[in-house]
C-alpha cells in the first residue's frame with residue numbers, strides 16, 4: 001500500500017510489488033534460456049530468433065499483472081488459447097513449459113506470497129493452454 005495525500009491509500013499492483021518491468025524481463029529471459037535448450041519445446045517456436053517471442057510473453061505478463069498495456073497496443077486482445085491452437089500443446093509440452101518457468105520463478109527471489117500468487121496463475125494458465133490429448 002502507498003500512502004498518498006489526503007489520507008487515501010492506493011493499492012500497489014502486483015507488477016509494482018515485485019519490481020516492475022525489470023522483474024518480468026528477467027523472468028521471461030530466464031524462461032527462454034530454458035526453452036532454447038529444450039528438445040521438445042524449441043522446435044515448436046516458428047521463428048529462428050526467440051527474441052520476439054520473449055518480448056511478447058514479457059509484455060503480456062507485464063500487462064496481466066497491472067503494468068503498461070503495450071501488449072494489447074501491439075497485439076490486440078490476447079486470446080491466448082486461440083493463439084496457441086496451431087501449436088501441439090499436449091501434456092509433455094505443458095510439463096516442459098512449467099519446468100522452465102519454475103526455474104525462472106525460482107531465480108527471482110520473490111517472497112513466499114508473491115511466489116504463490118505468480119505460480120498459481122502460471123499453473124492454471126498452462127493447464128488451460130493444453131489443446132491436444134497425450
Ligand code: HEM
Pocket residue numbers: 041044045046047052053056057060075080083084087089093094097098122125126127129130
Ligand atoms: C502450456 C505450455 C505452453 C506452450 C508449449 C506454449 C507455446 C507457445 C508457442 C510455441 C508460442 C508461439 C511463439 C511466438 O511466436 O510468440 C507461444 C506464444 C505465446 N504464449 Fe505460449 N505456450 C504455453 C503456455 C503459455 C502460457 C501459460 C501463457 C501465459 C501465461 C503463454 C503466453 C504466450 C503469449 C503471450 C504468446 C504470444 C502470443 C502472441 O501475441 O502472438 N503461453 N506459446
